[in-house]
Amino acid sequence: MPRRADDQDLLNAAARGDERAYEQLLERYASAAYGLAVRVVRDPEMARDVTQEAFLHVWSQAARFDASRGSVRSWIFTLVHRRSVDRIRSEQASADRIHRVGPAEFERPHDHVIADVERRFEIRRVRSALEDLTGLQREAIELAYYRGYTHTQVAAALDIPVGTAKTRLRDGLIRLRDALGVDS
Amino acid sequence: MTESIHLLVGPYVLDALDADEVALFEAHLEECEDCRREVAELAETTASLAYAESGADVSDLRDSVMSAIGTVPQLPPANVVGLKRRDLTRRISWLATAAAVLVAVVLAGNLWSHHQTITAMNKHSDEVMSLVTAQDAKIMPLGIPGADSTVVISMERDEAMVMGSEVPTPDKGMVYQVWAYDDAGNPSPSGTWAPDATGHAAAPIDADLHDTRMLSVTVEPAGGSAAPTSPPLTMVELA
Secondary structure (H helix, E strand, O other), X not given: OOOXXXXXXXXXXXXXXXXXXXXXXXXXXXXXXXXXXXXXXXXXXXXXXXXXXXXXXXXXXXXXXXXXXOOHHHHHHHHHHHHHHHHHHHHHHHOOHHHHHOOOOOOOOOOOOOOOHHHHHHHHHHHHHHHOOOHHHHHHHHHHHHHOOOHHHHHHHHOOOHHHHHHHHHHHHHHHHHHHOOOO | OOHHHHOOHHHHHOOOOOHHHHHHHHHHHHHOHXXXXXXXHHHHHHHXXXXXXXXXXXXXXXXXXXXXXXXXXXXXXXXOOOOOHHHHHHHHHHHHXXXXXXXXXXXXXXXXXXXXXXXXXXXXXXXXXXXXXXXXOEEEEOOOOOOEEEEEEEOOOXXXXXXXXXXXXXXOOEEEEEEEEOOOOOEEEEEEEOOOOOOOEXXXXXXXXXXXXXXXXXXXXXXXXXXXXXXXXXXXXXO
């Protein structure tokens, strides 16, 4: 990704209190971040909260970002994803959401018009890489990432041993990595 | 490294481990360079998955984040905050002096009423004693500009105090106010205070410390505000 160094520059500037630089990061990633959150938590209001929390964390922790652990982009999405998953797990604890939604149906939120061609291209690439996985790898990854299942829940939902679920998640990601190319 | 723990890389980057397993795996990560590399790589791949969906129009969300950052303080780089040896020695000397004076005063009975420099601590002498004698008491630089200021914290007792000397007197009708930030960066009012005539200050911090990630200090109208109305003078991360 050519914009990677760029992101790091923006984050460095944001860490020094540059709100314009921060806003550019927000423009780049807020939409995708929100899309991810809404896909995981389903509830648009909750997704907004989660996304906002994650971005405020980026603002307050910008100076602490450790580039040796990954890119800015992956940091942002990890923050959003982790918070989303935490929300639904705490909901699951009270009202068993898995049963309300059911693992087999796979709803996609309505597509919105996006002006960003680069992003549209990225979407196509990711979807096609997902299509290239084995059925089990794809299902396992989608349940874990988009639905917030733990690997044990993935195993139960797909009726496979826990060890197999772990392996499929890792194999699937490695295959995706090879298809998408490592960001560097 | 066992084969089975290495397999947790996949579930880990997908946030598909439960809390116990996360702790276990992260302990392993500290020791396993292969796993660290794989986590970094696969985390990039995982980030791409966020793009399997078209995004929505989030301009109002962006606006609300931009207006919220005005009240969210930014942490300095990791090596600046925290307890550096040098700072610690310097801060301890002031606190040790204060504590020694206090002990002397307690022993000497009413002699303390004459001791001008500790008037501020006088009001809170019980809290100060309780804090400085706590086994886990931690002293951190608070960093109010122009002042020698510290935060003393005991998680065990769930108590914390602001202490300072040479603290600039705020403008007329204004006070210092402490804010405690939770994980999400939301500030809660945690007490107002002002230095005495000699620039000394000691005031309890009224916050649930276990839910507090950061403290900041702002200047607010007397009586305090419900939310910060001025930029933070300083902020401290609680480890």
